[in-house]
Amino acid sequence: MTQTKIAVIGGSGIYDIDGLESAEWVTVETPWGAPSDQILTGSLDGVGMAFLPRHGRGHVHSPTEVPYRANIDALKRLGVTDVISVSACGSFRENMAPGDFVIVDQFIDRTFAREKSFFGTGCVAHVSVAHPTCPRLSDACETAGKAAGITVHRGGTYLAMEGPQFSSLAESKMYREHWGCDVIGMTNMPEAKLAREAELCYASVAMVTDYDSWHPDHGEVDVTSIIATLTGNAEKGRSLVKGLPALLGAERAPCPHGCDRALEFAILTAPDKRDPALLAKLDAVAARVL
Ligand SMILES: CSC[C@H]1O[C@H](OP(=O)(O)O)[C@H](O)[C@@H]1O
Ligand SMILES: Nc1ncnc2[nH]cnc12
Numbered sequence: 001m002t003q004t005k006i007a008v009i010g011g012s013g014i015y016d017i018d019g020l021e022s023a024e025w026v027t028v029e030t031p032w033g034a035p036s037d038q039i040l041t042g043s044l045d046g047v048g049m050a051f052l053p054r055h056g057r058g059h060v061h062s063p064t065e066v067p068y069r070a071n072i073d074a075l076k077r078l079g080v081t082d083v084i085s086v087s088a089c090g091s092f093r094e095n096m097a098p099g100d101f102v103i104v105d106q107f108i109d110r111t112f113a114r115e116k117s118f119f120g121t122g123c124v125a126h127v128s129v130a131h132p133t134c135p136r137l138s139d140a141c142e143t144a145g146k147a148a149g150i151t152v153h154r155g156g157t158y159l160a161m162e163g164p165q166f167s168s169l170a171e172s173k174m175y176r177e178h179w180g181c182d183v184i185g186m187t188n189m190p191e192a193k194l195a196r197e198a199e200l201c202y203a204s205v206a207m208v209t210d211y212d213s214w215h216p217d218h219g220e221v222d223v224t225s226i227i228a229t230l231t232g233n234a235e236k237g238r239s240l241v242k243g244l245p246a247l248l249g250a251e252r253a254p255c256p257h258g259c260d261r262a263l264e265f266a267i268l269t270a271p272d273k274r275d276p277a278l279l280a281k282l283d284a285v286a287a288r289v290l
Contacts, residue, residue, distance in 0.1 A: 004252040005048035007080040008241055009071065011087035011187060013230035015053045017241060020044055028077055031281035032069040032118075036061055039074060047245035050078055054085075054187060063163045063186035064113050072194040073118070077284045081252055081260070082137050082201045084244070085191060086237050088230050089158065089183040090166075090212035090221060092176035097208060098229050101150050101236070102183050103138045104204040105131070106157040108175075109189040113162055116190040118197050118285050122275025125197065125266040125286075132192045134201035134259045137248075141203050144243030150236045156182035158206060160189035166221045172214040184212055197266075198285040201259040205240065207233055263289045 008017060020042030027038050040051040052071055055061045075083060089102070096102055119125040138154070145152040159175045161167060163186035167175070175181040183206050195202035209226040211218045254260060263286055279290055 001251045001253060002081065003048065003079070004082065004248050004250055005050065005078070005080045006244055006248060007050040007052065007075045007083045009083060009085045009191070010051060010053050011085070012055060012059070013088060013227050014086055014234060014237060015057045015059070016040060017051045017238060019238075019242060020049055020051075028074040030070045030073040030077065030284070032073050033067050035070045035074040036066055039078065041078065044242065045245040047248065047250050048079070049245070050075060050080055066187060068191050068194055069115055069118060072191065072198050072200070073284050076198045076200060080200060082134070082248065083195050083203070084137065084141060084241070085188055085202070085204045086241075087185050087187055087204065087206050088209045088226055089185040089206040090210045091183055091208045092172070092212060092214065093182050096153055096156070096182060098210060099151070099233055100153060100208045101145050101240070102153045102156040102206040102208065103142050103145070104158040104183065104188065104206050105133050105138065105155045107132055107189055107192060108157060108159050108179060108181060109193075111160050111162045111189050114190055116193055118194065118282060119267075120278065122269065122278040123267065123282065124269045125263065126268065127196050127262045127266045129193055129196055131257070132196060133203050134255060135257055136255060137201045137203035140244055140247040141205050141240065143247055145205070145240045147243050148236060148239035150240065156206070158182070158188050158204065159184040161186055167212060169213050172212045176214050183208065196259065196262050199260045199262050199288065201255055205237070207237060
């Protein structure tokens with residue numbers, strides 16, 4: 001058994017969380033550069049917690065420029081076991097209305113200007129992301145969300161776009177009608193892939209803020225109305241987070257879905273061909289197998 005430590009990565013409009021005991025903003029340095037901001041650490045109901053504002057306090061990093069590798073490495077370095085992303089998203093489904101939460105379970109990654117792996121020349125690894133989110137952690141998010149009175153949809157495909165501009169009408173219709181996507185955002189990739197490489201359980205709580213641009217009865221997406229919807233729902237997100245420690249417990253059994261063992265057979269580079277400099281950078285994310 002290991003100790004549970006829950007991290008929340010807060011998206012647009014969510015720059016801190018309240019209610020943590022012994023709360024303290026800490027600076028974490030990583031071989032991948034600085035994370036988005038300091039990380040708020042503390043505990044809730046006897047369970048270790050960490051909160052990282054994805055875009056930094058004051059919203060300084062664009063979706064392309066979020067330091068995804070540093071963020072995941074920093075959480076791993078702090079001993080985090082479970083990562084919950086709380087994000088704003090647009091909806092492609094009439095029944096996934098603004099104010100609803102979607103526990104995402106699949107992604108289509110259309111991002112193209114981001115570093116997507118901790119591995120590379122000198123230490124090549126291939127992990128599976130067939131099921132990129134953790135069902136055990138997603139169960140807890142669903143239960144906590146419903147207990148908080150939130151309309152929660154379990155399962156959904158998230159289209160990760162590069163941004164920062166929103167989609168054209170043609171793109172929006174293609175993602176919805178032909179690609180079967182349910183929601184759209186700009187940040188869950190490569191975050192989910194990197195969490196898997198770092199052997200962290202990852203769940204995505206996508207908070208619907210708008211209908212993207214496909215909906216004939218709604219206008220174009222704009223940031224002001226997105227933030228207004230998000231701010232109105234921030235309390236719901238906080239309630240969901242507060243329910244998680246009791247559901248997950250302080251002691252943690254191995255993940256039944258294998259998230260915490262994702263690197264077990266993933267590294268292909270022969271031991272004598274590995275690059276010491278890259279191995280040094282992998283001291284947190286791949287310590288278990290190197
Ligand atoms: C504020 S509108 C677009 C912006 O909001 C979402 O951010 P996050 O996923 O961090 O909540 C979306 O992905 C875009 O980055
Ligand atoms: N419609 C949308 N497209 C991309 N990212 C979003 N974040 C919130 N709404 C969005």
